[in-house]
Amino acid sequence: MYKTNNSNNFEELRLLSINEARKILGIRHESLKDFIYKGMIGTINIGNKKRIPTESLKKFVMENTEKFEPGDKNRLERDIMEIIRKK
Numbered sequence: 001m002y003k004t005n006n007s008n009n010f011e012e013l014r015l016l017s018i019n020e021a022r023k024i025l026g027i028r029h030e031s032l033k034d035f036i037y038k039g040m041i042g043t044i045n046i047g048n049k050k051r052i053p054t055e056s057l058k059k060f061v062m063e064n065t066e067k068f069e070p071g072d073k074n075r076l077e078r079d080i081m082e083i084i085r086k087k
Contacts, residue, residue, distance in 0.1 A: 015044060015051035
């Protein structure tokens with residue numbers, strides 16, 4: 001049975017609008033829609049609106065977070081320089 005007396009449980013159940021999720025991730029609306037349509041972020045349909053469970057957003061971030069090993073310092077520096085050059 002799901003306990004509702006803990007405020008953290010309510011946060012796990014929170015559903016975000018597309019705009020709220022976009023702001024949290026710091027990405028464009030079109031990018032978020034693309035992730036949704038590719039199945040990378042799960043949604044729930046409520047009527048004709050899509051809502052994103054906070055857990056789905058957390059899962060997306062965890063699965064797409066790149067982890068660097070200690071030996072990857074040169075790679076990290078190259079990636080940073082590439083980002084700077086693109087600006």
